[in-house]
Amino acid sequence: MTKINLLLLVAVVLCAMSVVRAQYQARRTFAALDVAQQHAEQLQMDTDRLQVELRAMSAPGRIENIARTALDMRPITAARTVFVGQGQQTLPPLPVASTPAPAPAHRRGRR
Numbered sequence: 001m002t003k004i005n006l007l008l009l010v011a012v013v014l015c016a017m018s019v020v021r022a023q024y025q026a027r028r029t030f031a032a033l034d035v036a037q038q039h040a041e042q043l044q045m046d047t048d049r050l051q052v053e054l055r056a057m058s059a060p061g062r063i064e065n066i067a068r069t070a071l072d073m074r075p076i077t078a079a080r081t082v083f084v085g086q087g088q089q090t091l092p093p094l095p096v097a098s099t100p101a102p103a104p105a106h107r108r109g110r111r
Contacts, residue, residue: 067073
């Protein structure tokens with residue numbers, strides 16, 4: 001009878017240790033899940049912020065302003081269009097504008 005009691009006592013202790021280990025693993029997994037969810041939220045906020053910045057940077061007015069000021073670009077006109085014929089080896093000279101192009105405006109303090 002004592003051998004059976006001793007065997008049952010060992011079985012109960014092993015089961016109790018198994019339950020404790022399972023609870024510990026569950027807590028660790030839950031903590032890792034919480035960290036992963038926080039990371040996912042941070043990444044979602046970063047994605048939203050970057051999409052807003054992209055929309056702001058790709059606004060047509062902003063692009064046109066940068067093209068005019070920083071790159072000194074002007075809209076194309078029929079007088080400035082150069083047609084290249086088939087088999088032509090060199091380009092004809094570009095037409096000269098009648099009015100000088102305005103000097104690009106320099107920004108101060110923002111870079």
